Amino acid sequence: xxxLDFSVVVDALPFLWKGLQFSLLLTAVAFVxxxxxxxxxxxxxxxxxxxxxxxxxxxxxxxxxxxxIMVLFWFFFLVPLIAGWMFNNGRPMPVGGVLTAFLTxxxxxxxxxxxxxxxxxxxVGKGQYEAADALSLSxxxxxxHIILPxxxxxxxxxxxxxxxxxxxxxxxxxxxSLTDLVGAASKVAQLNGRLxxxxxxxxxxxxxxxxxxxxLVAVLRKRTRIATNR
Amino acid sequence: MFDVLFQPxxxxxxxxxxxxxxxxxxxxxxxxxxxIAFAIGVLVGVGRTSRNRAVALAARLYVEVFRNIPVLVQxxxxxxxxxxxxxxxLGDRIKQMPPPWGAFFPALACLGLYTAARIAExxxxxxxxxxxxxxxxxxxxxxxPWAARRHIIVPQALRLIxxxxxxxxxxxxxxxxxxxxxxxxxxxxxxRQISEATFQTFGAFAAATIIYLLLxxxxxxxxxxxxxxxxIPGSAPxxxxxxxxxxxxxxxx
Numbered sequence: 001x002x003x004l005d006f007s008v009v010v011d012a013l014p015f016l017w018k019g020l021q022f023s024l025l026l027t028a029v030a031f032v033x034x035x036x037x038x039x040x041x042x043x044x045x046x047x048x049x050x051x052x053x054x055x056x057x058x059x060x061x062x063x064x065x066x067x068x069i070m071v072l073f074w075f076f077f078l079v080p081l082i083a084g085w086m087f088n089n090g091r092p093m094p095v096g097g098v099l100t101a102f103l104t105x106x107x108x109x110x111x112x113x114x115x116x117x118x119x120x121x122x123x124v125g126k127g128q129y130e131a132a133d134a135l136s137l138s139x140x141x142x143x144x145h146i147i148l149p150x151x152x153x154x155x156x157x158x159x160x161x162x163x164x165x166x167x168x169x170x171x172x173x174x175x176x177s178l179t180d181l182v183g184a185a186s187k188v189a190q191l192n193g194r195l196x197x198x199x200x201x202x203x204x205x206x207x208x209x210x211x212x213x214x215x216l217v218a219v220l221r222k223r224t225r226i227a228t229n230r
Numbered sequence: 231m232f233d234v235l236f237q238p239x240x241x242x243x244x245x246x247x248x249x250x251x252x253x254x255x256x257x258x259x260x261x262x263x264x265x266i267a268f269a270i271g272v273l274v275g276v277g278r279t280s281r282n283r284a285v286a287l288a289a290r291l292y293v294e295v296f297r298n299i300p301v302l303v304q305x306x307x308x309x310x311x312x313x314x315x316x317x318x319x320l321g322d323r324i325k326q327m328p329p330p331w332g333a334f335f336p337a338l339a340c341l342g343l344y345t346a347a348r349i350a351e352x353x354x355x356x357x358x359x360x361x362x363x364x365x366x367x368x369x370x371x372x373x374x375p376w377a378a379r380r381h382i383i384v385p386q387a388l389r390l391i392x393x394x395x396x397x398x399x400x401x402x403x404x405x406x407x408x409x410x411x412x413x414x415x416x417x418x419x420x421x422r423q424i425s426e427a428t429f430q431t432f433g434a435f436a437a438a439t440i441i442y443l444l445l446x447x448x449x450x451x452x453x454x455x456x457x458x459x460x461x462i463p464g465s466a467p468x469x470x471x472x473x474x475x476x477x478x479x480x481x482x483x
Contacts, residue, residue: 065400065446066439067407070418074439077431168300174411182302195310203299203307210298 005194009201012188019184020205026105026180027167033106034166035159038113043143045114046121056114063111069175075104076176097176109166116158120151157221164213168206181205232437234430245424245434252420253441255330259337259416260403266342267349267402272388274346275353276379289350296347301408304344308336309412330414337409345402352394356387389460396453403445417441 009016041060044052063071079100084093124147132142152159171182179187181202189198235246277289296304313321327335360383368378410419421438425431 062443065404066442067404067418069407069410070421070435070439070442073418073422074435077425077435164298168298171300171302172408174302182300182306186306195306196314199303199306199311203303206299206303207295211294214294214298 004197006197006201008188008192008194009197012184012198015188016181016184016201016205019179019181022178023167023170023180026101026170026173027163029102030105030109030166030170031163033102034109034113037106037110039117039148041110041114042117042121045118047139060111060114063108064115068108068169068172071108072101072104072172072175075107076100079103097173097178101170101173101176101178105166105170109162112162113159116155116162117151120155121147123154124150153224156224157217160217160220161214164210164217167213168210171206231433234424234428234433235437237428239424239427245428246437248420248424249417249434249437249441252415252417252438255334255409255414255416256403256406256445259334259341259406259409259414262338263341263345263402263406264399266338267345267398270343270346271349272353272384274350275357276384278350278354279357281375293347293350296344297351301340301344301405302411305337305340305408305412308340309333312336333409333412333414336412337406337414341402341405341409344405345398348398348401349395352391352398353384353387355394356391357383359390360386386462389462392453392457392460396450399449399453400446403449404442 041056044056047053076097079095080092083095084091087093128146128150129142132146137146170180173180174182174186177183185198185202189195235249236244239245239248274289274292277285278293280286280289299307313324315321316324325332364382364386365378368382373381406416407418409416410422415423417438421434424434428434
């Protein structure tokens with residue numbers, strides 16, 4: 001065993017930082033897009049919109065049953081075909097791994113967020129709907145102003161825990177050879193042969209970020225408890 | 231669509247045999263990893279609720295470390311880093327293991343210990359959900375803390391958490407696909423190989439996806455059966471309240 005030499009990590013820091021920025025950006029985009037889409041998926045199921053509700057249910061069950069790497073491969077294969085069919089007269093259009101990653105993670109996370117929100121929707125008391133009805137609010141207004149704010153409040157700790165998992169999952173873009181934190185580390189490691197130092201550093205970075213984030217979630221969990229329970 | 235599966239590959243086998251061999255490694259990894267995860271998970275989960283400060287702290291450290299590093303990175307630590315950190319002789323022995331096993335054992339350790347951290351948290355939640363009277367009654371009967379846990383607390387806690395363990399079972403079989411990054415030819419890797427060899431990407435991926443869906447169905451049914459079989463008598467009406475933890479996701483994939 002060779003002596004550990006972490007100076008190679010210091011040299012690679014700017015490159016690793018770029019990789020981490022990509023991981024964080026991917027997490028942020030997938031969080032926003034996934035939450036919006038996921039809320040939509042949950043609402044069509046909750047409102048029992050014909051056809052759409054069944055489609056949403058099937059989509060969520062499908063995505064939650066197959067590994068993320070398989071989903072990434074599917075999108076990497078399908079997105080150029082679909083894009084070509086839409087914009088390029090049916091000829092496959094190269095889309096690139098980065099865009100594929102953003103798309104995949106947004107659509108993949110939507111399935112997981114939608115399950116959280118669907119359960120959150122069920123936890124809102126019947127009286128809330130009746131009161132909104134009595135105030136003659138429209139369905140849209142009821143959900144926008146009465147129901148969804150409560151749902152997000154109740155589910156926020158679970159949504160954030162899920163987002164920490166999402167941040168960890170973004171490391172799997174490694175299989176598309178993208179340069180996220182792990183990708184950056186492995187590219188440097190291939191050049192200088194310092195696998196041990198590079199991967200230990202990456203593990204430490206993830207450990208610090210995710211541990212601090214989950215401490216924050218624990219604090220939030222205590223704070224968001226709605227004081228007056230139904 | 232699936233006719234590609236019945237064409238011969240360069241090694242003389244049919245492509246479907248590639249897929250089935252991938253399925254075998256996926257199952258071996260998932261089932262083997264599960265038992266490691268369950269055994270360590272229960273121990274660490276009990277440790278989390280120990281009154282002994284040192285034990286509780288050690289258990290907490292275990293959970294934080296293994297839960298807060300991505301599975302992919304842990305996979306690399308087991309495969310690339312660990313053999314370098316061990317004494318040279320032992321490290322070389324690990325590196326020289328014949329092909330499938332050289333990737334299989336690190337993957338097994340990785341998935342087992344990662345999932346154990348998640349199971350430990352479920353076990354802890356189960357123990358904390360039990361009424362304090364259980365502990366007090368055990369003490370009143372003169373049971374030692376160890377005996378109380380062994381005979382009274384853990385058996386009840388495990389039966390309580392079966393629904394939330396379902397998502398961990400689903401998690402571990404999905405996480406097996408991460409092993410392809412260290413060269414194990416499990417199901418996803420084989421699907422990709424077939425696609426690269428034949429350009430029949432759709433058929434290859436669809437076949438693998440259907441197998442994963444069937445696995446999910448089997449896992450779900452099995453856990454439902456276990457839940458019914460071992461349900462604490464008289465506790466059925468309380469089941470609805472326990473739905474939420476199912477959602478906590480079983481890991482990366």
